[in-house]
Amino acid sequence: MISVLAARVQGAAxxxxxGGGQADVLDVLLWVALPYVAIxxxxxGHYWRYRYDKFGxxxxxxxxxxxxxxxxGSPLFHFGILIVLLGHVGGLVIPDTWTEAAGISEHAxxxxxxxxxxxxxxxxxxxxAILIYRRRTVGPVFSxxxxxxxxxxxxxxxxxxxxxxxxxxxxxxGGGYDYRETVxxxxxxxxxxxxxxxxxxxxxxxxxxxxxxxxxxxxxxxFTRLVHMLTAPVGYLTRPYIVYHSRDxxxxxxxxxxxxxxxx
Numbered sequence: 001m002i003s004v005l006a007a008r009v010q011g012a013a014x015x016x017x018x019g020g021g022q023a024d025v026l027d028v029l030l031w032v033a034l035p036y037v038a039i040x041x042x043x044x045g046h047y048w049r050y051r052y053d054k055f056g057x058x059x060x061x062x063x064x065x066x067x068x069x070x071x072x073g074s075p076l077f078h079f080g081i082l083i084v085l086l087g088h089v090g091g092l093v094i095p096d097t098w099t100e101a102a103g104i105s106e107h108a109x110x111x112x113x114x115x116x117x118x119x120x121x122x123x124x125x126x127x128x129a130i131l132i133y134r135r136r137t138v139g140p141v142f143s144x145x146x147x148x149x150x151x152x153x154x155x156x157x158x159x160x161x162x163x164x165x166x167x168x169x170x171x172x173x174g175g176g177y178d179y180r181e182t183v184x185x186x187x188x189x190x191x192x193x194x195x196x197x198x199x200x201x202x203x204x205x206x207x208x209x210x211x212x213x214x215x216x217x218x219x220x221x222x223f224t225r226l227v228h229m230l231t232a233p234v235g236y237l238t239r240p241y242i243v244y245h246s247r248d249x250x251x252x253x254x255x256x257x258x259x260x261x262x263x264x
Contacts, residue, residue: 030212031197035190038215045222046230059228065140069130076127083120084163087113092187096180110178114171121164128157152224159213166206183207 050057063070091113099109132153135141170177186199200208221227 027197027201030208031186031200032190032195034212034215035195038218039190042218042221045219046227049222049227057227057231059225060144062135062141062144065144066134066138069134069138073127073130073134076123077131078127080120080122080124080127083116084124084160087117087120091180092184095184095188106178110171110176114167118164118167118172121160121167125157125160125164128153128160132157148224151220152226155213155217155220156226159210159217162206162210162213166204166210169206170204177204177207179203179207183211 096106096109100106135145135149135153182199182203186196189196189199200211
């Protein structure tokens with residue numbers, strides 16, 4: 001696998017245009033080598049974390065310390081980021097030819113993506129700002145904040161701000177930019193083991209910075225509380241009741257509910 005990736009990197013460097021020299025090497029490093037480094041750290045880091053730090057695989061919830069701000073910021077952030085992630089999956093993974101074949105014109109897709117993505121992005125950023133404010137101003141929550149948490153919040157904020165800035169600058173303030181013709185094919189080429197750095201050469205700088213910051217986020221992801229996003233409490237739905245034993249001989253006047261029957 002490693003030899004295949006090395007061959008792909010060498011092939012991308014060999015086929016890159018030679019007019020820029022040093023700039024071409026930089027493109028290969030940024031848009032060929034770095035994505036595979038981020039993927040490797042993301043996968044291996046999660047394996048290592050689960051293998052050697054199962055008890056640390058948690059969000060380290062601070063709900064007991066403060067609930068008012070958490071009730072506002074957490075839903076805004078989580079629902080907003082879910083819509084943002086779904087939008088990225090649709091825009092980066094699904095080719096534009098597929099949506100056109102489904103009867104969705106490029107204009108309709110663009111309007112829906114920009115409108116919904118911008119709204120979801122601002123909801124996510126607002127929720128994150130509330131959560132950071134809560135973590136900074138509530139004493140017990142701030143005391144439980146580690147340097148790892150601060151780094152995670154800083155990088156996460158950077159990714160969201162750059163994504164919103166790219167969307168607003170290109171589509172609302174500017175004349176529009178179709179990232180599905182450049183960024184999306186490059187993203188798919190990386191996972192198809194045929195990376196094409198030329199696709200990212202002329203992409204607007206804000207989109208490039210957003211992509212680079214996202215790769216940085218994936219590199220630190222396995223070592224932060226973000227690991228909880230890859231687990232779901234599936235066993236909670238089928239786990240048995242918690243059994244409580246009592247020394248009180250009085251059974252009470254009401255019949256016990258199902259699952260609360262008294263044990264002998």
